[in-house]
Amino acid sequence: MQDKGASMRKITPDTAIYISGLSVNFSGFAAITNLSMEFHYGEIRAIIGPNGAGKTTLMDVITGKTKPTSGEVFLNKTTDLSLLDETAIARLGIGRKFQKPSVFEALLVRENLELAIRNGRGYGDMMRSRMSNQQHLRIDEVLETIGLENEGRRVAGTLSHGQKQWLEIGMLLVGDPHLILLDEPVAGMTDHETARTSELIAGLRSPERAIVVIEHDMDFVGEIADLVSVLHEGQLLGEGSMDKVRNDPRVIQVYLGR
């Protein structure tokens, strides 16, 4: 028995997010229907699918923006995310990057990271503008990771599109999240920026972290993803390596072949 358990473990790594029988209806319109899937620690998962396939809705459900109509969404198989709001879920270590870059443009780059690292906690420290040494060091470290080490004192609104996207990834990163959800991180980027972003995302890989990326750019997906899940009309159409998915006739029919 014990042997079998140990070998099972090797085949399926620890589950970060467990989704079972998930359905989401918006006043009659079924955005997601009976979806079951798992995200694992240590992997980079890509979710692809045509517009309206339910990709963003899935992220909304995991981050608490949308409540499931039925079904289960668990973190670590223990925490029922459908019972929590956005704030509580963010504090569990689930970070999300939105489709359009949403950094706080009126604030400095560094101040954006400070907001993120505080995580909404410590009102007294906020009022005294106080942060621990450790937090300062962490911010320096992240600024370097996202390649903005010389832009810390710049107003975030003056950054280029690509830099804003990196800053937003940095805002996730400072909190050392267990799960990172990225919604189209390379949309609108130049080839050079895309290449840097895929390096950056590959660098986020860690055994204690699950990374989920929604993306339309197939080359980018092929480069970074371990596993690809294809959604279509709110259902899981197929799952596997990029090559396997690329050659799946059903996937070709609904998505790639068009």
Place this chain on the structure above:
Amino acid sequence: MFATKWMTKTVEIGIVPILVLVALYLPFAYFVIPDANVLHLSLFGINLIGQIMCFALLALALDLVWGYAGILSLGHGIFFGIGGYLMGMHLLHAAYADTHVLPDFMQYMGASTFPAIWEVFARLDVTVLVTIGFAALVAGVFGFVTFRSRINGVYLSIITQALTYALMLLLFINDIGLGGNNGMTGFTRIVGFPLADVSTQIGLAVCSCLLLVLAYVGVRFLARSGFGRALIAVRDDEARMRFLGYRTHMLKMFAWCLSAALAALAGMLYVPQVGIVNPTIVSPQLSVEIAVWVAIGGRGTLIGAIVGAILINGLKFWLSSQLPSVWPFILAGVTVAITVYFGNGLWGTLKAAGHAGQGGVDA
């Protein structure tokens, strides 16, 4: 560019000694400087300055929630009115101790003594604490209901405006025992000093200046702290802040209650200087006007709110005595002109000019 930036910075800090100097100047202007001198101020003038300082404090309070947290309140007159009415109750209580005559409206209601609840307002210090607490409580209940339900933007503004109107209608009713449409007047003394005395009036004006300075220093500290930056972030993208782990309604609630308390303090100082409090203090018109002062001065700058309130009220007092019928047209004209030509208000535009050289070169 650099010069403008340097100047805005200097004024932002310099306003503190300027207001302190104004406070020190007021007694001199009346007692020491002879009547014939241009620098002499009449009691009317000093009283006016005191009232305008109260309005500036009110505008500062609104700028904290509007400019930083993005909550456009068209009902800050409610908190101003709460301060005014509770102060009025204290002053009437004090007047009774003086004259042993019940206020007219109570006699009409057939009362032979003050209702028991008025005993709370027997002392000024207690009244101040009760007022701050009550204003914060009312603000807290309102904030809890609306911010938690994620009511934002224009909907929230409309609700605040409607509540202002509702409170005014309520205060017009004689039976609630706050003087109906005549309001409360006949105040005689404040902490023992006769209100009819020149020195008391000057003292009140000085207090108004100093309280404005204190509030400005405090609010500026808060606005420039990590907390202020969190408020700005909530203003610009509240949903994003939730995904960063912030309980945004708590942030807004704190700013909102603090703002309400400041507005109530402004009302408390305003009423003894005008000698009367009646329902027009919570008229929707005043509440909208506060937003106009802040918009003209430049929201989110704090100093803009103060400048706007002083400028518009100064103009109003001056012009409405010279050309009373023209005043509304001038106010409307100034408001339109400033919103069209200086979208960020007077101070906001100056500040933006100062920052233009700093960023935006490399986009």
